[in-house]
Amino acid sequence: MRIIIVGAGLVGTQLARHLIEEKHDIAIIEANEERARHVSNRLDCMVLQDEGNSINALEEAGIAKAEALICVTDSDEVNMIICGLASRYPKLLKIARVRNDEYVRRNFQNQVEAGAPPMGIDYFVHPDVEAARSALDAIEHGAIGNILSFAGSPYELGTIDVAAHSAFDGLTLKDFRTILEGESLITLVERKGKSFLPTGSTKLQADDRIYLLAKEEELNEGFKLAGRSEKPIHKIGIVGGGRLGSLIAAGLLSKERRKPNEAAGSGMDAAGGFEADGTERKKARGFFSFLKTLVPRGFKKVLIIEQDYGICKDLAARFPDALILNEDISDESFVAEEHIDDLDLIVTATDLQELNIITAVYLKSRGVTRTIAMVTGSGYAAIARQLGVDVVIPMKDVVVDSILSKLMGGGVKGVHRLGDGTVGILEIDINPGSQPEGKSLKDFHLPEGALVMLVNRGVEVDFIPRGGYVYTAGDRILLIARNGSEMDIERIFSSPVKGTSVKDEPAKGNAK
Numbered sequence: 102m103r104i105i106i107v108g109a110g111l112v113g114t115q116l117a118r119h120l121i122e123e124k125h126d127i128a129i130i131e132a133n134e135e136r137a138r139h140v141s142n143r144l145d146c147m148v149l150q151d152e153g154n155s156i157n158a159l160e161e162a163g164i165a166k167a168e169a170l171i172c173v174t175d176s177d178e179v180n181m182i183i184c185g186l187a188s189r190y191p192k193l194l195k196i197a198r199v200r201n202d203e204y205v206r207r208n209f210q211n212q213v214e215a216g217a218p219p220m221g222i223d224y225f226v227h228p229d230v231e232a233a234r235s236a237l238d239a240i241e242h243g244a245i246g247n248i249l250s251f252a253g254s255p256y257e258l259g260t261i262d263v264a265a266h267s268a269f270d271g272l273t274l275k276d277f278r279t280i281l282e283g284e285s286l287i288t289l290v291e292r293k294g295k296s297f298l299p300t301g302s303t304k305l306q307a308d309d310r311i312y313l314l315a316k317e318e319e320l321n322e323g324f325k326l327a328g329r330s331e332k333p334i335h336k337i338g339i340v341g342g343g344r345l346g347s348l349i350a351a352g353l354l355s356k357e358r359r360k361p362n363e364a365a366g367s368g369m370d371a372a373g374g375f376e377a378d379g380t381e382r383k384k385a386r387g388f389f390s391f392l393k394t395l396v397p398r399g400f401k402k403v404l405i406i407e408q409d410y411g412i413c414k415d416l417a418a419r420f421p422d423a424l425i426l427n428e429d430i431s432d433e434s435f436v437a438e439e440h441i442d443d444l445d446l447i448v449t450a451t452d453l454q455e456l457n458i459i460t461a462v463y464l465k466s467r468g469v470t471r472t473i474a475m476v477t478g479s480g481y482a483a484i485a486r487q488l489g490v491d492v493v494i495p496m497k498d499v500v501v502d503s504i505l506s507k508l509m510g511g512g513v514k515g516v517h518r519l520g521d522g523t524v525g526i527l528e529i530d531i532n533p534g535s536q537p538e539g540k541s542l543k544d545f546h547l548p549e550g551a552l553v554m555l556v557n558r559g560v561e562v563d564f565i566p567r568g569g570y571v572y573t574a575g576d577r578i579l580l581i582a583r584n585g586s587e588m589d590i591e592r593i594f595s596s597p598v599k600g601t602s603v604k605d606e607p608a609k610g611n612a613k
Contacts, residue, residue, distance in 0.1 A: 188221030264328025342407030
């Protein structure tokens with residue numbers, strides 16, 4: 102697949118690295134000479150040092166033969182203009198990262214009225230929306246670990262740190278069912294910075310980080326067994342009242358709540374919008390409908406701490422039920438006077454990731470029960486976790502996952518990378534006529550290292566499959582796989598092209 106990425110910042114570089122590993126043909130356009138040189142020395146792909154809104158640069162990058170254009174420069178306007186310039190290529194999938202709420206809101210309204218994607222842009226990716234949703238999912242579960250939810254399924258994936266002398270410390274996975282009832286599965290283990298897919302003989306150790314797939318009740322029990330029991334959260338503080346902090350506040354204070362496990366969607370298309378082929382989807386849900394994400398949990402108090410007076414005035418008008426404090430969180434006397442250390446949870450969401458980490462660690466040392474810190478990438482996320490922050494959300498990683506989900510074909514509806522980024526979860530719809538349809542799990546060989554974790558078959562019909570499960574058209578599966586196998590998996594689950602035949606021989610690998 103030929104893909105052009107405009108912008109070689111952290112998101113563009115990380116995205117390109119992953120796509121190159123998956124054997125895609127990548128071209129990067131970057132205006133900054135030093136940044137272009139840096140990425141050219143580190144990635145095996147075409148790198149053009151030029152303006153992305155140059156037709157000549159796009160043509161030199163091979164846009165006529167490209168299948169996707171991803172614009173992730175630092176400018177919303179440039180990203181949208183580049184997609185507009187590429188509108189002459191109707192079959193080209195166009196994705197733009199846009200941070201400005203008003204741009205996205207207006208274009209959402211335009212697409213509802215016009216019945217076509219605005220400016221030819223197939224998908225908007227809003228970084229703060231993606232990060233806020235991750236924070237809200239974690240809060241819903243008591244902020245005891247990162248939580249990954251799947252649309253339409255009661256199953257969730259929780260990251261659990263194994264405490265010394267807990268029930269999980271020293272547990273061999275073949276004995277896992279003896280201590281945790283119900284359907285659940287440990288899908289991945291992180292140990293000393295390395296990730297691996299466990300087997301029945303895997304023995305858990307203190308300080309391991311495990312990824313547990315289970316329903317909410319079993320997931321919460323898993324946290325308890327690992328030494329991470331949930332505590333009631335009644336008072337929540339948000340440090341930083343900017344775009345991200347205000348989105349989190351809106352989710353907490355929204356009067357409209359969705360039912361548990363109601364599909365929340367992903368990316369800006371959660372507000373309705375258009376699929377890659379331009380077909381219209383649900384519009385009634387409204388713009389930023391992800392804010393209806395929390396089931397009422399008895400929150401009694403939300404306070405927002407913001408240093409900018411003008412922002413505080415706007416926050417006070419938007420959130421009359423919240424306490425707005427125009428203060429500097431780094432002022433120790435303020436923390437003591439306002440009893441900030443009495444909070445049950447603090448979410449640090451300023452524009453400075455170092456401040457977010459330091460604030461979370463400091464307030465936890467003062468007695469705040471749970472902490473969530475927003476950081477830029479996975480490097481800082483690892484540091485924050487080592488320092489004791491309960492939930493760390495790497496915003497760039499969340500954005501990259503959102504973009505990858507929109508690039509995949511073959512029934513792939515979602516991509517979520519785990520651990521050190523070498524392993525990912527794919528949400529896949531079984532299409533009629535695809536290679537696996539009608540074959541059993543034990544008889545159809547997936548690429549080595551790939552494992553089907555969960556099957557979703559309509560409303561409230563979810564199960565962890567055994568070897569006798571038969572792939573059925575209409576099912577949605579969750580599949581965990583190592584990087585480098587996504588293209589094979591996408592090919593396997595693609596529907597056959599009309600008028601051609603599909604070979605029954607699947608990709609080589611071990612039966613799962």
